[in-house]
Amino acid sequence: MATPARPRTPRTESAVARTFLLYWALAQVAGAAGTTDIVVADNLTWKSINFKTILEWEPKPINNVYTVQISSRLGNWKNKCFYTTDTECDLTDEVVKDVKQTYLARVLSFPARNANTTISDEEAPFKNAPEFTPYLETTLGQPTIQSFEQAGTKLNVTVQDARTLVRVNDTFLSLRDVFGKDLIYTLHYWKASSTGKKTAKTDTNEFLIDVDKGQNYCFSVQAVIPSRKTNRRSPESLIECTSQEPGVAREMFFIIGAVVFVVIIFIIVLSLSLYKCRKARAGQSGKENSPLNVT
Numbered sequence: 001m002a003t004p005a006r007p008r009t010p011r012t013e014s015a016v017a018r019t020f021l022l023y024w025a026l027a028q029v030a031g032a033a034g035t036t037d038i039v040v041a042d043n044l045t046w047k048s049i050n051f052k053t054i055l056e057w058e059p060k061p062i063n064n065v066y067t068v069q070i071s072s073r074l075g076n077w078k079n080k081c082f083y084t085t086d087t088e089c090d091l092t093d094e095v096v097k098d099v100k101q102t103y104l105a106r107v108l109s110f111p112a113r114n115a116n117t118t119i120s121d122e123e124a125p126f127k128n129a130p131e132f133t134p135y136l137e138t139t140l141g142q143p144t145i146q147s148f149e150q151a152g153t154k155l156n157v158t159v160q161d162a163r164t165l166v167r168v169n170d171t172f173l174s175l176r177d178v179f180g181k182d183l184i185y186t187l188h189y190w191k192a193s194s195t196g197k198k199t200a201k202t203d204t205n206e207f208l209i210d211v212d213k214g215q216n217y218c219f220s221v222q223a224v225i226p227s228r229k230t231n232r233r234s235p236e237s238l239i240e241c242t243s244q245e246p247g248v249a250r251e252m253f254f255i256i257g258a259v260v261f262v263v264i265i266f267i268i269v270l271s272l273s274l275y276k277c278r279k280a281r282a283g284q285s286g287k288e289n290s291p292l293n294v295t
Helices: 010-036 175-182 245-289
Strands: 042-049 052-058 064-072 078-084 088-090 103-111 126-128 144-151 154-160 163-168 171-174 184-191 198-202 206-210 217-224
Touching (some): 052 103, 144 217, 154 184, 154 217, 171 175
Antiparallel strands (some): 042 052, 052 088, 064 103, 103 126, 144 154, 154 206, 184 198
C-alpha cells in the first residue's frame, strides 16, 4: 500500500524559497564578479574636421575589448568597430548620411576573447559620449588659396573649397555645397612693408579689393560660420604675397634682349665688312705679283 505524500507545510515552503533566493543571489554575485574586472571606457571625445569624424576614448584595454554603437536620436543602435583593442573609431560614414542630425554614441566594454566570461550587448558596461551634431560642431579645416593676381590697383584672390565626405548621388560635396551662404571667407591683407591689417569678407569664393598701385601685398584667408556659437572660425591659410618683381624682370628681359640683338647685328655687319676688306686686299695683292705680259 502506497505511503501518502506528506503535505508541504509553510515551514517547508519557506525553506525552499530561502534556498531559491540564495542561489539567485549567488548567481548575481557571480555575474557581477564577471563584469567587475572589465575596464569601462571614459573621456569620450568627438574629433571632427570638415565632417571627417572620429570618436576617441580612454584607457587602452588590458583584458578587454571595445565595441562602439551609434544612433540618431530616434534611430536604432548600430554596432561599429567590433571588439576592437583601439581607442578610437571612425564614424564618418554614419554621420555624413545626415549632417544636420544629432547623433548619440556609446562605447561598450567586453572581456577579451580568451577570457572565460562572455556577456551580451545588453549586459556589457558602457559609457555614453556627448551628443554630436556635425553641421554645428565639425571643425572647419584650414582653407587653401587657389590663385591670386595683382593688376594695377586691383587684387584678386580665389579660395579653393575643401572637399568633404558628404555625398549626394555619389558626388562628394564641397564645404560651400554643404553650408551654402552660412559659410563666408574673411581675407586679411596688408602692405608687405607694413603691419597694419585690413579685412574683407565674401559669401562666395572670390575677393576683388582695391590696393595701392606699385605696392606689394601679403594676405591670408579664413573660413567662418557666423551663425555658430562655437567652432566658428577655421585656422588661417598659409600667407601669400604678391610681387612686382616679375614685371620689372620682364622689362629688363626685353631691354637686355634688344641690346643683345643689336650687338649680334653689329658683329655680323662688322664680320661681313672685314671679310670684304680681306677679299679686296687679296685681289690687289694678286695683281701686283702677277708677271708682266711681253708683246
